[in-house]
Amino acid sequence: MNLVSIRIITDDVALLTSFYDHVTGGTAVYLNEQFAEVRTPSGTVAIGSTATVGLFGPGSARPADNHTAIIEFLVEDVDTEYLRLKEWVTTFVNEPTTMPWGNRSLLFRDPDGNLINLFTPVTPAAIERFATYAR
Numbered sequence: 001m002n003l004v005s006i007r008i009i010t011d012d013v014a015l016l017t018s019f020y021d022h023v024t025g026g027t028a029v030y031l032n033e034q035f036a037e038v039r040t041p042s043g044t045v046a047i048g049s050t051a052t053v054g055l056f057g058p059g060s061a062r063p064a065d066n067h068t069a070i071i072e073f074l075v076e077d078v079d080t081e082y083l084r085l086k087e088w089v090t091t092f093v094n095e096p097t098t099m100p101w102g103n104r105s106l107l108f109r110d111p112d113g114n115l116i117n118l119f120t121p122v123t124p125a126a127i128e129r130f131a132t133y134a135r
Contacts, residue, residue: 005037005044006071009061010112013049019110020045022088023118024073042133045071064112071116074133078104078120102126 010016013036017028020038024045030036034049053061075081078096085108086092093107093115102123108116121127 003043005046006069007046007048008066008071008110008112008114009048009050009053010063011050012111013047015111016047020047023085023110023116040073042074066112066114069114070107071110071114073116073118074130075118075120078106078118081118082106098122102129 008016013034017030017036017038020026021028024038024040026038026040028036028038028047034051036047038045038047050061050063053059082096089108090111091109091113093109094105096104096106098104099119102121103119103126104122105117105119110116121130
């Protein structure tokens with residue numbers, strides 16, 4: 001089994017897609033006006049309109065209501081990413097901070113309030129844990 005994507009349901013597909021394009025430096029692929037994907041080498045952030053929720057079951061997902069998941073991206077240098085994003089991101093949860101498990105981490109929110117973590121492994125154990133991922 002392989003994790004392929006994380007899907008975010010939103011009332012504004014264009015806004016959220018543009019945000020993730022900017023954060024990742026990627027280019028979104030729109031499958032239609034209600035669904036887009038921002039692809040990275042190891043996975044995809046899929047962005048679906050609230051209009052698509054009925055296809056899964058009415059009320060099965062609510063936009064801008066995530067209080068449990070954190071979308072994480074491995075980056076080459078989290079401090080450099082912070083400098084790149086700090087004039088553009090409106091809601092930072094923290095500045096780059098080294099966590100007890102060995103990652104230097106930056107938390108902020110997307111326009112719908114979802115948490116995003118950019119991180120760089122900095123201790124030998126953390127670097128080894130993520131050695132198979134291309135940065």
